Amino acid sequence: xxHVVTLEPFEAEEVDVVCHALFAAYGVGCEHAxxxxxxxxxxxxxxxxxxxxLSNAGPVKTFADDKILFLVxxxxxxxxxxxxxxxxHGYASYSEDKAVASAAGLPDDPAAQAAAxxxxxxxxxxxxxxxxxxxxxxxxxxxxxxxxYARNPAADLCSFCRAKSERRMxxxxx
Amino acid sequence: MGTDPQPIVMDxxxxxxxxxxxxxxxxxxxxxxxxVKEIGGIRGEFLTMKREEDGATVMIxxxxxxxxxxxHVAARSEVEALLGFLxxxxxxxxxxxxxxxxxxxxxxxxxxxxxxxEVLKGLHALSLLRPLPQRERExxxxxRHLLVHEVAxxxxxxPATAEDAIDLGLCPIAGSARAAEQARRISAAQExxxxxxxxxxxxxxxxxxxxxxxxSEAAPPPxxxxxxEPSPPRARKRAAPARKANAPAGVAEARKRKxxxxxxxxxxxxxxxxxxxxxxxxxxxxxxxxKRGGR
Ligand SMILES: [Zn+2]
Ligand SMILES: [Zn+2]
Numbered sequence: 001x002x003h004v005v006t007l008e009p010f011e012a013e014e015v016d017v018v019c020h021a022l023f024a025a026y027g028v029g030c031e032h033a034x035x036x037x038x039x040x041x042x043x044x045x046x047x048x049x050x051x052x053x054l055s056n057a058g059p060v061k062t063f064a065d066d067k068i069l070f071l072v073x074x075x076x077x078x079x080x081x082x083x084x085x086x087x088x089h090g091y092a093s094y095s096e097d098k099a100v101a102s103a104a105g106l107p108d109d110p111a112a113q114a115a116a117x118x119x120x121x122x123x124x125x126x127x128x129x130x131x132x133x134x135x136x137x138x139x140x141x142x143x144x145x146x147x148x149y150a151r152n153p154a155a156d157l158c159s160f161c162r163a164k165s166e167r168r169m170x171x172x173x174x
Numbered sequence: 175m176g177t178d179p180q181p182i183v184m185d186x187x188x189x190x191x192x193x194x195x196x197x198x199x200x201x202x203x204x205x206x207x208x209x210v211k212e213i214g215g216i217r218g219e220f221l222t223m224k225r226e227e228d229g230a231t232v233m234i235x236x237x238x239x240x241x242x243x244x245x246h247v248a249a250r251s252e253v254e255a256l257l258g259f260l261x262x263x264x265x266x267x268x269x270x271x272x273x274x275x276x277x278x279x280x281x282x283x284x285x286x287x288x289x290x291x292e293v294l295k296g297l298h299a300l301s302l303l304r305p306l307p308q309r310e311r312e313x314x315x316x317x318r319h320l321l322v323h324e325v326a327x328x329x330x331x332x333p334a335t336a337e338d339a340i341d342l343g344l345c346p347i348a349g350s351a352r353a354a355e356q357a358r359r360i361s362a363a364q365e366x367x368x369x370x371x372x373x374x375x376x377x378x379x380x381x382x383x384x385x386x387x388x389x390s391e392a393a394p395p396p397x398x399x400x401x402x403e404p405s406p407p408r409a410r411k412r413a414a415p416a417r418k419a420n421a422p423a424g425v426a427e428a429r430k431r432k433x434x435x436x437x438x439x440x441x442x443x444x445x446x447x448x449x450x451x452x453x454x455x456x457x458x459x460x461x462x463x464x465k466r467g468g469r
Binding site: 092147 | 334342
């Protein structure tokens with residue numbers, strides 16, 4: 001089961017689109033589980049701290065192997081790395097149970113924004129099942145800043161990532 | 175590379191409990207110690223360790239430690255140099271699959287950080303010209319998985335941040351000067367007829383990377399299973415209730431439908447945390463520890 005938890009106000013239709021895309025990609029139930037307050041710890045002067053969202057948002061009632069996806073509108077702070085600041089559209093605790101996706105920077109048009117957020121949601125939740133970034137130009141697991149990702153609006157997984165997620169789910173059913 | 179790679183551990187007595195090492199093709203492990211075990215009726219001393227990513231127990235007969243290629247986790251300076259290597263312009267990819275197969279196998283068995291990164295970068299460069307066969311697609315994912323976890327451990331960052339740092343080098347940001355330069359180089363490589371004269375560039379860049387290469391290139395070893403049929407990305411197909419089979423393929427279609435009804439909650443499952451492994455043998459599937467419902 002995938003629990004979508006909004007931490008800032010979202011239109012119900014947009015959350016529906018996200019839930020549908022997650023269901024289509026992973027074949028497990030997905031629901032808008034709750035609308036919660038953004039945790040104080042994640043608020044900074046500017047963008048939100050994605051890591052602190054994962055560690056402080058909630059609580060959300062789940063069962064073993066359930067996944068939680070937090071949705072926010074505010075931008076997330078780019079993370080530091082030796083190669084420079086990393087574009088941070090979302091963030092996931094790999095192989096664990098929590099991810100966050102931000103609608104910041106997505107198109108203003110509601111339908112286009114919902115579609116883009118759904119693709120990002122599929123990407124971040126994929127990391128929870130240990131999917132890595134993909135080199136298939138039509139796969140949602142391409143790096144979200146990449147040319148390939150930008151070129152294709154669909155939230156689909158390629159056959160490789162789909163098969164890998166299925167194998168992971170057999171080990172840890174959601 | 176900017177710094178020397180970690181040497182292979184030839185003497186297990188230098189390893190302390192709690193130390194982290196890299197086991198080629200297995201990843202980062204934490205040393206537990208030397209234990210006496212009886213496996214298959216044979217009693218012997220084993221160097222035991224726990225794989226960091228899933229807690230699986232890995233055991234190496236003491237006499238074989240020097241031959242498996244254990245090494246310490248790369249130093250920060252070595253990883254930083256590696257990230258620079260990934261960002262640098264890639265060499266022309268090796269187009270002879272036999273040569274590629276041999277060099278990539280050697281690098282993965284060797285298990286060095288740079289060797290694994292060379293496999294990743296080489297296959298990534300090749301994928302920009304032509305779709306990878308299934309076997310190399312799997313190799314690419316294994317190399318990526320090993321690198322992500324070692325970079326994360328070495329730099330004290332999460333796997334998510336480690337993978338993004340790796341990919342910021344490999345995949346330039348859309349609209350950036352580097353992205354334009356990469357596109358220019360791909361076109362030039364294709365025009366230079368790197369054995370690709372019969373391939374349509376526009377079609378390739380749109381094609382799924384898991385598509386099969388020409389028959390001669392995809393030929394697996396005799397004992398191997400044939401690679402799967404090429405298939406474009408699509409909505410998940412499963413043997414599942416009708417609602418699932420009708421799951422939308424794309425977001426636009428998805429918007430017209432109601433959300434899926436929540437599944438019944440499943441009882442908590444318990445899994446063995448121990449996936450014992452003897453050196454040189456790999457189980458059919460990794461076992462992972464049971465997950466908690468929330469943290
Ligand atoms: Zn990602
Ligand atoms: Zn993929």
